[in-house]
Amino acid sequence: MSGTILGLHGLRKSFGETEIIRGVDLELAAGERRALIGPNGAGKSTLFHLISGHLAPSAGTIAFDGLDITGQAPQRINRLGLARSFQITNVFPGLTVFENIRLAVLRQQPRPTAFWQRVDRLPGLREATEQLLERVRLQARAAALAGELSYSEQRSLEIAMTLASDPRLILLDEPMAGMSAEETDYTLALIRELTVGRALLIVEHDMDVVFSLADRISVLVYGQVIATGTPDEIRQHQGVREAYLGEEANAQVPA
Amino acid sequence: MMRTSTFLLLGASALLAAMPALLSAGLLNAAVQMLIAALFASAYGLLAGRAGMLSFGHAAYFGVGAFATVHAMNALNGAGLLPTPLLPLVGAGAGLAFGVVAGWFATQRSGTAFAMITLAIAELLHALAPQLKSLFGGESGISAMRMPAWGLSFGSTTQVYYLTLAWVLASLALLHFHTRTPAGRLTLGLRENAHRLRFLGYDVHRLGVSAFAISGLFSGIAGALQVLANEAANYVVFDAHVSASVVLNSYIGGVGVFLGPALGAALMSFFGYAVSDATQAWLLYQGVLFVIVMMFMPEGLVGLGATARHRVRVLGPARALPLLAAGMLAVLLLAGGTVFLVELLQRLCSQDYRALAATAGAWPPVTMFGRSWAAASAATWAWPAGLLLTGGALMAFARTRLLAREAQR
């Protein structure tokens, strides 16, 4: 699989007087796993909001597989094959886990808003839902209410719902936030498994995850990408070390 | 579980079908109004309970259905194009059409703003209606006659009852079916997390309009049924109190369960009919009940049964039942005290009494519950005071014991 699946060019976003994204250029190849790291407040979530259509940019363009999706509505962007997860779990709390995933998978049916036939009669819907349930290993919790799941179970559900549309590009926003080491390892394996053949853009603070998962890493500082490269390149990068460790620390650390 | 509920449903339907044999003409008329209120509340419940979209102006769709039907009755004049039993289709169509238009506007916003827009749309109609006399008939409204069709005259209350029952049962069945369709499941998604639906690829505005429109459709049928029953439509159907009462009925019943609004409406309708001769403060009682439900039983009266069963299961019948009984007794005492107080105040504040007191120079006795009470005597006021205090104390006692027992478990 070759070709650029995501292209950000000169992307800018201001909120009133404050410019959060100050000119971002980024290209993601199909099937590539890119981690987006940077200090707090760098604008990583804002970037995700821009790409997924939640916010419209103040300037610049976003291209998805050659198509200009700048300023498009979230539902349109999702239909094109781009799905995102949320930093704060964003599921249907009063519905069962099964129903949560089913609603996500339903969108792929030819007539998802049908009112003349029962939902359990739609061909393939149950199978697709159960398949996804198994892939995120939540079959045992299928009948539980999403709001009553444990934190990491909810994160797994979140990922499942993101995958339901069989996207070509997945945006994961801090999927491991607040997890124990065990849960992190588990979720890392899950993500690796589930993103085979898809492009992945992941925001994460856990550096172990980032260095082990990503093909390449982009570093976002103050709304600009200051470096893009392989994990090794980033580890050595002067600007990155300054951004994270400060200039004095940099002076003391041997090259 | 499935078996018991199907059995109950069949039993209820059989009972409803047998009503004309059991009730007098007056009561049968009241039953017709009860059915209509139940359908209206169920239509409302689809939007407010399942989609989570609070509408405060639902009288608009009921009224539009009503007027469309009354015009159809007059225009078609039983000419065979649309026989009487099929006239509610006109109400459905009008409710659907207006629901789409109004819904398109209203769903531009969500939550509180949405609620206010629905209120304003209803008020717009209410203000406009008296001006458009050809459409809405002015003060006296528009009347029409039920025409014979299919070998029936539709002149008797019994036939009107069966017509209404058939349409209400069919509509409830359709509404229930809707909950099992993809559209129905998406409606739940709207309530739970409309934001996420967007990122799952759904056009949330469209979904909202569709839920609104279906609610409008069935509200329109309810309006049509009322016109068929009363053979008249009047613009007071757009009144704020029609919108208010469907809200009250639905939440008192409980919007979380499919039949909750219908049961709430039937109950309130029945009580309204039963006590409206005995008291002038019926609406006040309804309002108080609504506030109490919102504060202490947010799942509505339907939820009461579930909570009670849960308590018995958790604490064991020996512990739970006496406390539940105490709670029920407390409710009766509090209700009794409130009713006493309100009825007393109502009589003391009425114009006739005030005139009487002015001429007599003192406070004459009042007649209440078939007895005469001295207005200024402590004995009279001791009754509500006593009932309220004992009821309140018993309720506080039952609640603290219940909560303590539950905490122990």
Place this chain on the structure above:
Amino acid sequence: MDTLLFGLLNGLIYGLLLFMVSAGLTLIFGMMGVLNFAHASFYMLGAYFAYTLQHALGFGPAVVAGALLAGGVGAVVERFFLRRVHHHGHAHELLLTFGLSFIVAETIKLVFGNFPVDYRVPPRLDGPAFAIGAQQYPLYRLLMGGVALLMFVLLYLLLTRTRVGIIVRSAIHKPRMVEALGHNVQLVFTGVFAVGAALAGLAGAVAGAFYTTSPNMAVETGVLVFVVVVVGGLGSLGGAMLASLLIGVMTSLAVSVDRSLADLFALVGAGAWADSVGGLLTLKLSSLAATLPFALMLIVLLLRPQGLLGEKN
């Protein structure tokens, strides 16, 4: 020209009254996210309290007492009702205040009767202020406008120049931070609610003497107040002022226009046709005056859903 001036003045004053009621609602909504359906009930209560007390206290003190009593009811509502259901969410609070407004209206019908009461402007205030052309302009209308303006100025000063005001404004944006700084945020909430209610009560006490005081007051004014906050933008005081004045002037001027759409069509020679169509086309603007605020609301929703001065969210 005189009718225009009259209409304009009337509209401005009515708009100011509307603002008095909507200001409290906007503040409460901005701070607590609660849309108080019962807000117009405080307006009605103010009128009825003042009416009851006016013989005992005299008109002026009765008006003040009415406002204070309405504020007291507001404090009780917030403390004992709203606070209890706060954790159930906004929809729940909205429904609860809806129920409370219903109870207030029914109780008033119970105590005072289901018809307007004889609450009138006292004779000494019931005269002309000045003349516009051949007509006299009523003194009391000017008084109403004056009270509203005074309230606006005092509120503005209170919010921007005093310590209490700063605390209130901060609590609107970041209640938990304000609490962390040691202020009793619960008290602030109750206070704002009570002040909002008192403002509405004052408007009612003052306006009720001039317009009709009946159990329907709350519904009629309430809907208009909601239109004001939707048009102005939820949570924006400036928006509420702008929308109130706009609606006040628009309604007031429309009432004096005895023309219809058919007359407009007549300008292009299609008058006869428009007359034959009838219905909406022959309705005079004066009869439609009551529907104009709703039409304005629908237009604003189409073109600028967040309201005139509201924030996109």
